[in-house]
Amino acid sequence: MSNASAKILLVEDNKDDEELTLRALRQNKIGDDVIVARDGVEALDFLFSRGDADVSSDKQMPNVVLLDLNLPRVNGLEVLKAMRADERTSSLPVVVLTSSNEEKDIQRSYQSGANSYIRKPLDYRKFVDVVEKIGDYWLDLNQGPAN
Amino acid sequence: MPLPPDRNTSKKPPLIRRLYFQLVLLGALAVATAILLFTWKVGNDQLDYVLQANKAQAQILVKNTASAAGNFIVINDFGALEELLLQAATYPDVIALKVIDSKGSVFGSIRRNSQGVAEPVYSLETIDLPSLNDEMVLVFENIMEIWRPIEQGSLGWVQLRFSLDSANRVQADIWKNGVFTAIFAFITSVLLLVFLLKKPMSAIGNATTFARGLYKNTGKVMPFEKSAFEIEQLEHALNYASNQIYTTNKNLTDIKLALDAHAIVGITNKKGKLTYVNDKFCELSGYRRVELLGQGYDILNSGLHDNAFYQELRDVISRGKIWHGEMRDARKDGSFYWVDTTIVPFIDKQGEPYQYVSIQTDITDRKEAEKQLREYQEQLEEKVEERTNNLKVANSELESFCYSVSHDLRAPLRSIDGFSQALLEDYADQLDEQACSYLDRVCASSHRMGELIDDLLKLSKVVRSDMTKSQVNLGQLASRVYQELTEREPERKVNFSCQQDCVVLGDERLLLAMFENLLGNAWKFTSRSDEPRVEFGVMHEQSRDVFFIRDNGAGFDEKYKHKMFEPFQRLHSTEDYEGTGIGLATVQRIVRRHGGEVWAESVLGSGATIFFTLGE
Numbered sequence: 192m193s194n195a196s197a198k199i200l201l202v203e204d205n206k207d208d209e210e211l212t213l214r215a216l217r218q219n220k221i222g223d224d225v226i227v228a229r230d231g232v233e234a235l236d237f238l239f240s241r242g243d244a245d246v247s248s249d250k251q252m253p254n255v256v257l258l259d260l261n262l263p264r265v266n267g268l269e270v271l272k273a274m275r276a277d278e279r280t281s282s283l284p285v286v287v288l289t290s291s292n293e294e295k296d297i298q299r300s301y302q303s304g305a306n307s308y309i310r311k312p313l314d315y316r317k318f319v320d321v322v323e324k325i326g327d328y329w330l331d332l333n334q335g336p337a338n
Numbered sequence: 339m340p341l342p343p344d345r346n347t348s349k350k351p352p353l354i355r356r357l358y359f360q361l362v363l364l365g366a367l368a369v370a371t372a373i374l375l376f377t378w379k380v381g382n383d384q385l386d387y388v389l390q391a392n393k394a395q396a397q398i399l400v401k402n403t404a405s406a407a408g409n410f411i412v413i414n415d416f417g418a419l420e421e422l423l424l425q426a427a428t429y430p431d432v433i434a435l436k437v438i439d440s441k442g443s444v445f446g447s448i449r450r451n452s453q454g455v456a457e458p459v460y461s462l463e464t465i466d467l468p469s470l471n472d473e474m475v476l477v478f479e480n481i482m483e484i485w486r487p488i489e490q491g492s493l494g495w496v497q498l499r500f501s502l503d504s505a506n507r508v509q510a511d512i513w514k515n516g517v518f519t520a521i522f523a524f525i526t527s528v529l530l531l532v533f534l535l536k537k538p539m540s541a542i543g544n545a546t547t548f549a550r551g552l553y554k555n556t557g558k559v560m561p562f563e564k565s566a567f568e569i570e571q572l573e574h575a576l577n578y579a580s581n582q583i584y585t586t587n588k589n590l591t592d593i594k595l596a597l598d599a600h601a602i603v604g605i606t607n608k609k610g611k612l613t614y615v616n617d618k619f620c621e622l623s624g625y626r627r628v629e630l631l632g633q634g635y636d637i638l639n640s641g642l643h644d645n646a647f648y649q650e651l652r653d654v655i656s657r658g659k660i661w662h663g664e665m666r667d668a669r670k671d672g673s674f675y676w677v678d679t680t681i682v683p684f685i686d687k688q689g690e691p692y693q694y695v696s697i698q699t700d701i702t703d704r705k706e707a708e709k710q711l712r713e714y715q716e717q718l719e720e721k722v723e724e725r726t727n728n729l730k731v732a733n734s735e736l737e738s739f740c741y742s743v744s745h746d747l748r749a750p751l752r753s754i755d756g757f758s759q760a761l762l763e764d765y766a767d768q769l770d771e772q773a774c775s776y777l778d779r780v781c782a783s784s785h786r787m788g789e790l791i792d793d794l795l796k797l798s799k800v801v802r803s804d805m806t807k808s809q810v811n812l813g814q815l816a817s818r819v820y821q822e823l824t825e826r827e828p829e830r831k832v833n834f835s836c837q838q839d840c841v842v843l844g845d846e847r848l849l850l851a852m853f854e855n856l857l858g859n860a861w862k863f864t865s866r867s868d869e870p871r872v873e874f875g876v877m878h879e880q881s882r883d884v885f886f887i888r889d890n891g892a893g894f895d896e897k898y899k900h901k902m903f904e905p906f907q908r909l910h911s912t913e914d915y916e917g918t919g920i921g922l923a924t925v926q927r928i929v930r931r932h933g934g935e936v937w938a939e940s941v942l943g944s945g946a947t948i949f950f951t952l953g954e
Contacts, residue, residue: 207753214760261745290748293741313748313788315756315781 198224198330200253202234202270204262211315212257215322221330226253231265234258235273238280252283255329258305260289260296268303275304282336284329354543361535366527370520377516381509388505392431393475393482396500399426400473400486404496407437407446408488416446420458423448427456431501433481434459439494442467467495480506541569545576552576557584602677602698608691610634622677622700624670635696640668655683658691664701676705733802740798747791755784786912793920796851797905800927805845812849812885813838816874819853823861832864837875840885842952844932852928855921856887856948862915863891863946882951890945899938925950 199221203209209227216222228234235241238252256274260267267287274280286307287300300308309325312318329335403426410419423435427448434449447459468474471491476483482500548560559577597603598616605614615630623630623638630637643665654661661681666674677698683691758777761769769777813836820834842849857872864870873888894902894909901907905923925948929936933953940946 205749205753207756208749211753211756211760214756290745290752291741293744311748311752313752313755314785315752315759318752318756 197226197251198254199326200226200228200234200237200256202228202231202256202258202262202267204229204259208259208311211318212322215319216326218319219323219326221326224330230263231267231270234270235265238274238283239277252280254284254335255325255333256283256285257288257325258285260287260291260300268299271300271303271305284333284335286325286329288325354539354546357542358535358539361539362528362531365531366524369527370524373520373523374516377513377520381512381516384512385505385509388508389502392500392502392505395429396431396482396484396498397473397475399429399432399500400484400496400498402426403435403437403498404486404488407496408493411437411439411445411488411493419446420448424456424458430454431504432456432498433501434497434499436465436497437488437494438465438467438497440467440492445494465497467491477502538569541573545569545572548580549576552580552583557581557588597697600699602696602700604630604635604696604698606635606694606696608693610694613693622669622675623667629670638667638669640666640674642666642674651681655681655694656691658683658685658689664705666705675700675702677701736798737802740795740802743791744795748788751784751788751791755781758784790906790918790920793918793924794905797920797924797927800848800851800924800931803848805848805931807843807845809841810844810846810849811838812840812842812853812876813874815846815850815853816857816887819850819857820872822854823857827861830861830865830870832861832870832872835871835873835875840876840883842883844952848928848931852925852950855925859917859921859948860887860889860891860946862917863893863910864889865891865915867891884949884951886947886949888945888947893940893942893944893946894938895942896940899940902938903936922948 199216201209201212203212209229213222213225213227216225226237228237234256258267258270262270265273267289271285271287274283274285284306285304286309287305288309288311289296290311292310297308309321312321403422406422407419410416410422419437423437423446426432426435427450432450434447436447437445439445442464444461444463444465447461448456449459450456468485471487473487474485476485480502482502484498484500486496486498488494488496545560548558551558557580559580560573598618601616602618602622603614603616604612604619607613611632611634612630615627620627620630625637647665651661651663660683662679664676664678666676668674678701679696679698681694681696684693684695686692758780762774762777766774816836817838820832820836824830824832857874860872864872867890869890871888871890873886875886875888877884877886892910892915898909902909903922903926906919907923908917908919910917926936929950929952934951936948936950938946938948
């Protein structure tokens with residue numbers, strides 16, 4: 192939570208998922224650029240530099256936010272809405288990464304301003320592929336908004 | 339209807355007796371009058387005739403006397419003259435006979451005395467002579483006086499007084515006979531008419547009595563009496579009328595009987611007072627007849643209907659219109675009953691209602707049943723609402739349950755698979771072959787568990803999702819699914835024939851899921867066939883469309899076909915053909931939601947056919 196130059200903000204409450212995601216990121220050589228928030232409140236605190244989060248003024252926004260929907264306290268959709276409502280994060284790319292494939296969740300995510308919606312594959316090998324593609328795309332290919 | 343009062347019960351009413359009397363009297367009087375008229379005519383004619391005869395006789399007598407008297411006057415023979423006069427007086431009608439000289443002195447005179455004997459009269463009297471020298475006839479009441487000059491009056495005159503009594507006597511005789519005859523004829527006529535008219539009069543009397551009794555409508559027939567033809571006709575007419583009245587009245591009575599058997603009947607007069615109530619009326623209302631007659635309907639008012647209700651009723655019937663409706667009345671003991679009511683005003687010749695007939699049917703039971711039905715309906719609606727709410731709650735619970743299944747069951751599976759994989763990758767040098775194989779199995783099981791969860795969620799979605807019906811071409815759907823299957827496994831060659839133009843009304847999304855499962859199965863189970871064939875088609879059976887998907891794949895043992903639509907039921911091992919056993923259960927849910935049914939036929943080893951219908 193203190194990496195000021197993190198390229199990825201991972202919002203994930205499940206420790207196993209966090210560990211596996213981080214492992215997949217490490218396997219794709221982008222493990223060091225990740226900061227993890229364990230719920231919606233932590234994520235928003237980090238993004239808006241509130242509470243005990245880093246208050247350095249030259250803080251850089253991550254290139255992409257990987258957002259789970261099912262989160263304690265403030266859930267993923269609420270985080271998304273809050274981000275889109277604030278001008279500092281209104282255009283920050285957000286990829287919803289969740290185990291749900293409910294039509295309702297997909298629809299609401301896009302309506303709330305998600306840039307992408309990806310269902311976590313159950314097969315870990317496929318998951319590693321997915322994480323690699325996310326890294327390639329959002330950190331390499333994609334031209335993000337100017338900070 | 340009030341009956342006409344039976345005022346005259348005597349056998350022969352006065353009208354007939356008077357007519358009888360008048361007819362007899364009139365007949366007899368006519369006969370008598372005719373006779374009297376005849377008598378008058380004959381009497382007058384006879385009188386004239388006798389008078390003429392007397393006059394001629396008297397004139398001859400005067401003429402002869404005058405001519406003879408002339409001679410005796412010339413010779414002054416008074417004795418002979420007297421003899422002549424007495425001789426002339428032998429005619430019984432001669433009252434007096436005088437011979438007078440030219441100076442008016444009476445020359446000779448005879449007169450019949452009170453005994454009827456002619457005798458000479460001797461007197462010196464002078465009489466004024468007529469001025470004309472010609473015969474003169476003067477008629478007084480009973481006397482004819484004739485003057486005749488003798489030798490043109492130079493010698494004198496003869497004056498004869500002739501009695502007309504004989505002529506009058508003839509007339510009087512005729513009258514006497516006539517009156518006697520008239521009286522006799524009158525009496526005879528009376529007797530004859532009394533006798534002749536007796537029968538017809540009695541027949542008329544009987545007919546009248548019979549006609550008076552017609553209102554009693556007993557259907558009696560008059561006994562025929564042999565009397566005048568016209569009266570027989572009258573009797574015929576009366577009998578006919580009687581028969582007609584009897585038939586009409588019998589019909590009316592029968593109808594009334596039928597009406598009384600079914601309905602509550604009450605009649606009120608113009609003022610609304612009851613003048614008639616039938617037994618059912620008394621029975622239902624609990625009042626005795628005497629308590630009801632003379633009362634208005636308000637005696638039965640149960641207090642349920644307001645004044646406006648009764649006012650409207652009165653308005654309608656007082657205008658001569660029929661009123662129909664249902665009302666609640668109260669019995670004598672205060673309990674209530676419902677009647678279906680029709681009130682018919684009876685209209686007089688002036689077009690005004692003179693009485694009102696009310697026909698009612700007891701509908702208390704029906705009303706009670708209606709009330710209960712309403713209560714049941716309300717209860718039922720409440721229950722339906724309650725259950726609908728329960729169902730909604732259950733549905734939303736199911737939905738959140740499914741949601742958490744999809745998330746919370748998958749997360750640990752991902753961990754199991756992920757960490758097993760991590761072990762295999764990170765600690766491969768420390769694990770022997772056996773351990774690696776175990777970890778592979780753990781991974782495979784978690785994958786399979788993931789598939790099961792996904793299929794289960796699909797099945798529950800089929801049950802939960804809303805139906806949006808539209809025209810769907812099944813042939814196109816089947817072709818689309820086949821296309822997807824070939825794209826997924828392009829190396830497989832399956833002969834697919836498809837019936838196009840099968841348009842049904844259904845939910846396209848669900849029907850697509852159905853074809854995915856059915857064609858997916860067919861595709862899967864023909865993977866070991868030499869020349870795999872899959873067919874979609876339709877047959878018309880018992881006026882309904884039966885669709886089918888047929889393959890020449892592995893088929894199944896028909897012994898277990900009742901099980902194949904249950905979730906998680908598989909008829910082949912996972913090693914042979916993969917799958918979760920939820921596909922056909924999903925198909926069955928989709929077909930049932932469309933109001934259809936699904937069944938399967940197969941011969942093990944030579945293919946299977948799944949049939950389905952889609953309701954109407």
